[in-house]
Amino acid sequence: MEEKTFVDDIDRSIYDIKNEEKDVYRLQEGLTSAIVQQLSREKNDPAWMELFRLRSLQIYNNMKIPDWGPSLDGLDIDHIATYVRPNTKMKRKWSEVPEEIKETFERLGIPQAERKSLAGVGAQYDSELVYHNVRREVAEQGVVYTDMESALTGEYADMVRNHFMKLVKPTDHKFAALHGAVWSGGSFVYVPPGVSVTIPLQSYFRLNAPGAGQFEHTLIIVDEGADLHFIEGCSAPKYNVANLHAGCVELYVRKHARLRYSTIENWSKNMYNLNTKRAVVEEGGTIEWVSGSFGSHVSCLYPMSILKGRGARMEFTGITFAGKGQNLDTGAKVVHSAPETTSFMNTRSISKDGGISTFRSSVVVSKGAGKSKAAVSCQSLMLDSQSRSDTIPAMDIRTQDADIGHEAKIGRISDEAVFYLMSRGLSEEDAKAMIVSGFAENVSKELPLEYAVEMNNLIRLEMKGSIG
Amino acid sequence: MSSQILQIKKLSVNVEEKEILHGIDLQIGKGETHVLMGPNGAGKSTLGYALMGNPRYEITGGEIWFQGKRIEEESADQRARAGMFLSFQNPLEVPGLSLNGFIRSALSAGQGGKLRFREYRKELARAMELLQLDGTFGERELNVGFSGGEKKKSEILQMLMLKPVLAILDETDSGLDVDAVRTVSQGVEAFQKDRKGSLLIITHSTRILESLHVDYTHVMVDGRIVTTGDGALVEQINREGFEPFMNPEAVERS
Numbered sequence: 001m002e003e004k005t006f007v008d009d010i011d012r013s014i015y016d017i018k019n020e021e022k023d024v025y026r027l028q029e030g031l032t033s034a035i036v037q038q039l040s041r042e043k044n045d046p047a048w049m050e051l052f053r054l055r056s057l058q059i060y061n062n063m064k065i066p067d068w069g070p071s072l073d074g075l076d077i078d079h080i081a082t083y084v085r086p087n088t089k090m091k092r093k094w095s096e097v098p099e100e101i102k103e104t105f106e107r108l109g110i111p112q113a114e115r116k117s118l119a120g121v122g123a124q125y126d127s128e129l130v131y132h133n134v135r136r137e138v139a140e141q142g143v144v145y146t147d148m149e150s151a152l153t154g155e156y157a158d159m160v161r162n163h164f165m166k167l168v169k170p171t172d173h174k175f176a177a178l179h180g181a182v183w184s185g186g187s188f189v190y191v192p193p194g195v196s197v198t199i200p201l202q203s204y205f206r207l208n209a210p211g212a213g214q215f216e217h218t219l220i221i222v223d224e225g226a227d228l229h230f231i232e233g234c235s236a237p238k239y240n241v242a243n244l245h246a247g248c249v250e251l252y253v254r255k256h257a258r259l260r261y262s263t264i265e266n267w268s269k270n271m272y273n274l275n276t277k278r279a280v281v282e283e284g285g286t287i288e289w290v291s292g293s294f295g296s297h298v299s300c301l302y303p304m305s306i307l308k309g310r311g312a313r314m315e316f317t318g319i320t321f322a323g324k325g326q327n328l329d330t331g332a333k334v335v336h337s338a339p340e341t342t343s344f345m346n347t348r349s350i351s352k353d354g355g356i357s358t359f360r361s362s363v364v365v366s367k368g369a370g371k372s373k374a375a376v377s378c379q380s381l382m383l384d385s386q387s388r389s390d391t392i393p394a395m396d397i398r399t400q401d402a403d404i405g406h407e408a409k410i411g412r413i414s415d416e417a418v419f420y421l422m423s424r425g426l427s428e429e430d431a432k433a434m435i436v437s438g439f440a441e442n443v444s445k446e447l448p449l450e451y452a453v454e455m456n457n458l459i460r461l462e463m464k465g466s467i468g
Numbered sequence: 469m470s471s472q473i474l475q476i477k478k479l480s481v482n483v484e485e486k487e488i489l490h491g492i493d494l495q496i497g498k499g500e501t502h503v504l505m506g507p508n509g510a511g512k513s514t515l516g517y518a519l520m521g522n523p524r525y526e527i528t529g530g531e532i533w534f535q536g537k538r539i540e541e542e543s544a545d546q547r548a549r550a551g552m553f554l555s556f557q558n559p560l561e562v563p564g565l566s567l568n569g570f571i572r573s574a575l576s577a578g579q580g581g582k583l584r585f586r587e588y589r590k591e592l593a594r595a596m597e598l599l600q601l602d603g604t605f606g607e608r609e610l611n612v613g614f615s616g617g618e619k620k621k622s623e624i625l626q627m628l629m630l631k632p633v634l635a636i637l638d639e640t641d642s643g644l645d646v647d648a649v650r651t652v653s654q655g656v657e658a659f660q661k662d663r664k665g666s667l668l669i670i671t672h673s674t675r676i677l678e679s680l681h682v683d684y685t686h687v688m689v690d691g692r693i694v695t696t697g698d699g700a701l702v703e704q705i706n707r708e709g710f711e712p713f714m715n716p717e718a719v720e721r722s
Contacts, residue, residue: 417560419522424574424626425548434573438564438609 031078033057036181043184046152048161056170056180063174070298070327070356075244075272077178138197144190145201148217151188160188163219167250167278167306175246175274179215183248186216191226193254200229200262218249222257222285229260244272245296251279253287255309260288262447264454267295269325274300283309283338290446291318293330294458302360304333307341307369318347319443319455322355322387323462331360331392336369336402345376348440352383352462358390363397363404370401380410381439383432433463471497472533473634473666474519479530481511481518488514490691491530496634501660501667501681503702505674506688507710512670513557515688516638519668520554521547535633549578551633555623555640561611567622568592568606571629578630595628598658600651617648624655634666635659641676653679674706687713 036057040050065072134145144156151160170180187203203218222228232249245267253259259279267273273296279287289303305314316332334343349357363374380389391408413435421431436459437444444452474496481489488511496502504512518525519532521544532539539547562570571592576583596605599621611619620640627635637656641649653676659665660681669676682699687710694713695701 414560415523417562419520419524419544420556420560421562421570421574422544423520423548423554423556424570424630425545425578426574427545427577428543430573430577431545434565434570435562438562441564 031057031060031178031182039182039184043149044153046157046161049152052165052170053181056177059170060174060177060181063177065174066300069300069329070358072272072274072298074297077244134201135199138199138201141195141197142192143195143197144188146188148183148186148188148219151219156188156190159190159221160219163221163250163252164217165248165250167252167280168248168276172276176248176276179217179246179248179276183215183217185214186218186247187220188218189220189228189230191222191228191257193223194225195223196227197229200231202231202233204233214243214245214247216247218247220250220259220261221252222254222259224254225256226254227258229262231262231264233264233266243268243270245275247275249275249277249303251277251287253279253281253285253312255282256284257282258286258288260290261303262290264292264447265295265299265301266458269295269297269323271296272298274298277301277303278306279304279314280306280308281312281314284311285309286313286315288314289316289318289332290443291316291330292443292447292455293318293320293328294455294462296328297326299326299328299330301329302331302333302362304335305343306335306337307343307372308337310338311340312338313341314343316343316345316347317443317446318345319440320347320349320357320359321459321462322349322351322357324353324355327356327358329358329360331358331362333362334364334374336363336365336372336374339369340371341369342373343375345378346442347378348443349378349380349389350383350436350439351380351387351389354386356388356390358392360392360394361406362394364395365397365399365402365404367398370399372399372401373403375405375407377405377407379408379439381436382410382412383436385412429463433460436463473498473500473535474668475531475533476519477531477533479515479518479532480528481514482526482528483514483524487528488691489518492691492693494686494693496666496668499660499664499666500683501669503677503682503685504668504670504688505672505685505702505705505710507714508672510688511691512672512688513638514691516554516636516668516670519547519636520544520552545577548574548630548632553627553630553632553635555620555627555635555637557639557642559611559614559619559623561609563609563612565610566607567610567625570610571606571626574626574630592629595625595655598628599625599655601625616643617645617652620644620648620652621655624652624659627659628655628663631663632665634668636668636670637676638670639672640669641671641673649675650679652676656680674702677702689713 033054036053037050040053165180168176170177189201191197220230251259251261265273281287287305291303293299293301303316307314314334318330318332320328320330322328332345336343343363345361347359349359351357357380359378361376361378363376365372365374376393378391380391382389389410391410393406393408395404397404413432417435418428418431421434422428426434437456440459444455447455472495476492476494479489479492480487492515504515506512514525518527521542527540534547534550534552572583572588575588592606596603601621611622614622623640640652644652657680660667682702685697685699685701686693687695
């Protein structure tokens, strides 16, 4: 019996095809107020936005890089081009998107998915949306789904201004400030009161340019009694220079509304994924997060939910898969600030081939949040003895009248279970993949079918060539 | 020779550097049912694991021939695809994997990916009825929350579906109530009669053998086969226990 088991790394070639960079416009690499102003001019920002950017830059310059998580030493922020605009204007017809960019998305299955099962699709290539389309019947319900730039000046300009970075303020942390200064692209969604969007909306983010940052902003408002499922997918080819993703997601769930926000993140393994996501939920509303993290070199991702109204609910279902050279620091936060609010976090993390996965949970129940319930359940599976898995729970409960539960399990893949499956004729690779897929099952069943299939393919791909 | 399904020649097996089996010889012919009995700790289960190819069980000497081929170097899945099956004494839990999905994957692995779905459904329903399993049982997660009886029935169900040439049943009757033993042995009987399968039944009790035809009985003590007889030997053990077969000195001392 070998002392150490070892699982090989995988072939990611379908995600790694890179296109020649043909951007018309690329900002010089460092970050100064002149550059931010230039970016603002290029984007035809309203005046308030230009000021907002400059203020954010100031905050950014005065803040320290956080030192509590994974090391960010490999990230040279002075040399990450903040804004790369692809050589095209946004299109509403898929056939008009330039061939090269189209091919990239075709390979990733985006238009096929739209034809089959989505109400609307936005596709962002580097810093700008290149394609955006919403089904007519959804638009007729009054649902707004547009790129952030148009939203800033269009019919909903006031609504955007009143919500933009109000939930995630630039002062939150250094990368929120950076986002405020250089954000570009992303989506704005508004679902009017009582409207149920029965098929999901989707955004797909693709970062092609090397050494660039993607800073898309997603702002979603689901009005009273409305219902929406929004999906975001992310990927990038691998370059030898670090890329940065510092997006920001702000979700407003009004009274008795429901929003499900699903993410499959499969960035290339040199990406620093420092994304900030936050939701505020009013009385009787529900936020459901489904989050799959497979890619990136370093991730710091802890979606936060503020349960502000009585009876508000949040559910977080997440899976993290950390392979060679990956340090995925993920988790979720919830603040119960009203009575009878409930939260449930259920996560799985898998690490192999020296990968590190850390799960942080934070539950805060404030004094006025009596009769609230919070449950955290996290399980980790390490596929070999070189990998690491940590669980860091934090709880701050300020009322006697709350029902709190926490459960954590960390384990290695069992050789005996692998033998059991092999004794029925399954190869070692298949046996391990089945155990891992089974471990991930309660997360994958929360995903839309084609994403569940993609996730299982990713697991299979990750397990390929594994030896015991 | 050609009718021999399994031939074990002078097999020695180590577990964690300690020799447990000391030169086992055993031959099983087509359609034969062999019973391997012996007191706890004799090494019976070790033989089952070593035959199936558990990497924790290191073969230090001897040969295993299965259907005319030496298999000591083959992995468990290769042995399984060649027609060997081991019913586990303590089958492992695999959360998130349904019993049904598992059997289907195992079957298609054995058949190179081809599986006729309708026939499969029919066969599964028949086997489940024989074992008195509920139709929804197949949707449950593999061995998760199964009772002792359900675990053993699930093992026999897998055996019936995978149709091995040789099935090794490791303590399939342990921890079962009378009714469950009867149901399980009906499954084993079906394997004997309908499939003409060869069997190596490892047990330290005789309950499962009451309704089964037995061709040979072997008694293992301290990692050696000390006696081989026919089905009547089972009755003798039933009456007298294992003491007559134990090391005479040990018996005297006790």
